[in-house]
Structures are given as C-alpha cells and as structure tokens.
Amino acid sequence: MAQSWRSRRSDGEARAPRPLDGAALERLALRYVERYATTRAKLAAYLRRKLKERGWAGDDAPDVDALVERFASLRYVDDASFATARAASLTRRGYGPRRVAASLKAAGIDTDDAAEAREAAEAAAWDAALAFARRKKIGPFAAAEPDRAGREKAFAALLRAGHDVVTARRIVQSAPGSVPQLDQG
Numbered sequence: 001m002a003q004s005w006r007s008r009r010s011d012g013e014a015r016a017p018r019p020l021d022g023a024a025l026e027r028l029a030l031r032y033v034e035r036y037a038t039t040r041a042k043l044a045a046y047l048r049r050k051l052k053e054r055g056w057a058g059d060d061a062p063d064v065d066a067l068v069e070r071f072a073s074l075r076y077v078d079d080a081s082f083a084t085a086r087a088a089s090l091t092r093r094g095y096g097p098r099r100v101a102a103s104l105k106a107a108g109i110d111t112d113d114a115a116e117a118r119e120a121a122e123a124a125a126w127d128a129a130l131a132f133a134r135r136k137k138i139g140p141f142a143a144a145e146p147d148r149a150g151r152e153k154a155f156a157a158l159l160r161a162g163h164d165v166v167t168a169r170r171i172v173q174s175a176p177g178s179v180p181q182l183d184q185g
Contacts, residue, residue, distance in 0.1 A: 017053065017054045018054065018057075019054055019055035019056055019057035020050065020051060020054050020055065020056055020057060020062070021056075021057045021058050022058055022062070025047060025050075025051070025062060025064075025067065026067060028046075028047065028050055029043060029046075029047055029067055029068075029071060030076075032046055032047075033071060033076045033077055037082055037085065038077060038082065039077065039079050039082050039107050039108050039109055040068050040069075040072055040077055040079055040108065041107065041108020041109070042107065042108060043068050043071065043077055044064050044065065044068045045108075047062075047064045047067065047068070048064055051064070079109045079110070079113040079114075080113040080114075080116065080117075082107070082109065083104050083107075083109045083113055083114045083116070083117035084116060084117045084120070086100075086103060086104060086107065086117070087100045087103075087104065087114075087117035087118065087120055087121045088117075088120070090103060090121070091120070091121050091124045091127075091128045091131075092128075092131065093131070093132075093135075094128050094129070094130075094131035094132025094133070094134075094135055094136075094161060095128060095132065095161050095162050096121075096125055096128055096129060096132075096158075096161055096162030096163035096164070096167070097118065097121045097122045097125050097162060097163075097164075098162035098163075098164075099160075099161055099162025100117070100118065100121040100162060101114070101118055101121070101162075102162070104117060104118070125163065125164075125167065126167065126182040128163075129158065129161075129163045129167045129168070129171055130171070130179065132157075132158065132161050132163070133154075133158070133171050136154070136157060138154035138157065138158075138171070138172065139154060139171040139172050139173075139174045139176075140171065140174040140175065140176060140177065140178055140179045140180065141176070142154075142176045143176065144176060145175065145176060151172050151173075154171075154172045155168050155169065155172045158171060158172065
C-alpha cells in the first residue's frame with residue numbers, strides 16, 4: 001500500500017500528526033460541514049475525536065462548544081433542517097415514527113429541533129408502513145397468504161421498523177392484493 005510522502009519520515013517510520021491549533025481546528029470543522037450534512041452533536045464529537053488523536057498546541061483549552069455554536073449561528077450546521085431531511089428519508093424508506101424519533105435522538109438532535117420532523121413522520125406513518133410492506137413484500141404485497149410463522153415474522157419486522165401495533169396488525173392481516181385504506185375516524 002502506497003503511503004503519502006507526508007506520512008513517512010526518511011527512516012520509514014510513521015510521522016506523528018501535528019497538534020491542532022485554533023485555525024487548524026476551524027479548518028477541520030469547515031471541511032467536515034462542507035462534506036457532510038451534520039448536527040451540532042456530531043460536529044462536536046468529530047472535533048473532540050480529532051483533538052484526542054492529534055493533541056492541542058494552543059496555550060488555553062480548545063473551546064469546541066463555542067466553535068460549534070458559531071457554526072450553528074452561521075447556519076453551517078442546522079439541526080432542525082437535518083432532522084427534517086433525516087425524518088423524510090426514513091419515512092420514504094418505510095420506517096415509522098418510533099424509528100424516526102430514535103434516529104434523531106441518536107444523531108444528538110434535541111427535542112425542540114426534532115419536533116416538526118417527528119410530527120411529519122407521524123402524519124405520514126400509514127404511507128410509510130405501506131412503503132415498508134411493499135419493500136419487504138408482506139401483507140397486501142405478499143405473493144401468497146403467509147402461514148402463522150410468516151405473519152409473526154412480518155409483524156415483528158413492522159414493529160422493529162417503528163410502526164405501532166395497530167398499524168402492523170392491519171397490514172399483516174391484509175390479504176395479498178388488497179391494500180387496506182387508512183381509517184379516517
């Protein structure tokens with residue numbers, strides 16, 4: 001495996017990475033937010049990991065939280081937009097409101113920033129359940145009526161995908177070829 005000329009010393013030993021200073025830390029943060037859609041929590045974790053790996057060359061302690069908040073005020077990092085996009089993506093893939101909420105919590109998004117995204121996921125829960133059933137070929141999208149073990153497996157898959165028990169039961173009990181409609185009452 002070829003190594004970059006910068007990563008090796010003349011005697012073949014690996015060179016220790018240069019410790020970070022304030023400008024280098026900001027450059028790392030900028031590079032990260034330009035490459036990835038991220039949250040405040042993920043950016044802070046990334047910067048802390050880089051500080052742990054490379055060390056700190058400054059006189060005073062690095063203020064990662066202040067840098068992250070500055071990036072948020074400049075809207076380089078927007079937790080609410082990230083939450084909306086992540087929730088829409090998961091919903092399109094067929095995941096339910098519980099799975100969406102768990103994903104947003106794992107991404108470090110606080111409840112205020114995630115509220116609108118969770119509401120949108122709950123509003124689209126039925127369509128998401130049908131999308132999941134279509135993708136997994138269960139319930140009304142199955143080729144044939146499954147046996148009891150097949151229904152239990154499909155039911156468990158819908159629950160793991162974040163759908164509620166009532167929705168999962170309605171989809172699993174639907175005959176192949178007959179798509180159930182959402183109750184309006």
